[in-house]
Amino acid sequence: MNASAQRNALTIDVEDYFQVSAFAPHIARGDWPRLECRVEANVERILRLLDDQGIHATFFTLGWIAERYPAMLRRIAAAGHEVASHGHAHLRASQQSRLEFLHDVVQSKTILEQLTGQPVLGYRAPSFSIGAANLWAFDVLREAGYRYSSSIYPIRHDHYGMPDAPRFAWRPRGMDGVLELPVSTARLGRHNFPAGGGGYFRLLPYPLSRWLLRRINSRDGQAGIFYFHPWELDPGQPRPAGLSRKTRFRHYLNLGRMEARLARLTSDFAWDRMDRIFLEGA
Structure with missing residues (x-):
């Protein structure tokens, strides 16, 4: 039984394990096509979980993945989920020129x-790589x-983050600009604490994650915004x-417990797609 009538946005960043930014120094992009792909089987597990719970979600999908698994992408859409963009080749927005970024986001959307x-209305930058230095994005x-983005994470992190950014929906470039929808944080004291998934969800005890999301609601x-990856x-x-030891810890911690935790999370809260929660009536 859902503990809250407040709908929260459930989001999945559709990429494979070898495309994680922290693996970039160890896995060349040119090797991607020959590596074992596991994303299709993992997405099928997610689709079954969501179907069992009667939940619709938003799948931020790499164009690179969609090109290779078109049937998977069509299954996601046919099940009633929103398909949004995660860029084409998992390139950080902060490492691209304006023209390169335009090509990447247009290619993926197309x-x-x-x-x-x-229509594809939403975008999430790989590694939350939009911040104060590249708001032109x-x-x-x-x-x-x-129409919307979920690309700024208002926390301090060694790879990303804009801790002074608003915690909830805002328009960085004025009222006519794209709506930014940050992944959820809870304000504890003078700091924003990550409350929206990813490795933090695998690291923290589940009751704490549940408490943080309930606090936001x-x-x-x-509405909370939660994310995870199929490889998790x-x-x-x-x-x-x-x-490195830090990369291994962040990536592999509690992978075997993730599916059971997601089942609890999807049961404890009400969930829906990003576009239905934030764009309807906007």
């Missing part, structure tokens, strides 16, 4: 729309036809050599 026959997203009166349900994935 591929996803052609495969699903549905929102002008490019608007030019490319996107009740104290802030806001896959403890059997290949393990590249040479990873």
Whole structure:
């Protein structure tokens, strides 16, 4: 039974294990096509979980993945889920020029729309790589036809983050610009605490994650935004050599417990797609 009448947004970043930014020094992009892909089987597990719970979600999907698994993408859309863009080749927005970024987000949007026959309204930058230094990216997203983004994480992190950014929906480039929808944080003291999934959800005890999301719903009166990756349900994935201890800890911690935790999370709260929660009536 859902503990809250407040709908929260459930989001999945559709990429494979070898595309994680922390693996970039160890796995060359040119090797991607020959590596074992596990994303299709993992997405099928997610689709079954969501179907069992009667939940619709938003799948931020790489164009690179969609090109190789078009049937998977069509199954996602046919099940009533929103398909949104995660860029084409998992390139950080902060490492691209304006023209390169435009090409990436247009290419991804075109591929996803052609495969699903549905408009793609949302974008999430790989590794939450939009911040204070590249807010121009929102002008490019608007030019490319996107209506919302979920690309700024208002926390301090060694790889990303804009801790002074608003915690809830805002328009970085003015009222006519793209709507930014940050992944959820809870305000504890003077700091934002991650409350929206990813590795933090695998690290923290489940009751704490549940408490944080309930705090956002009740104290802030806001919808939460939660995210995870298909590879996070896959403890059997290949393990590249040479990873640092910190990278191994972040990536592999509690993978075997993730599916059961997600089942609890989806049962404890009400969930829906990003576009239905934040764009309807906007």
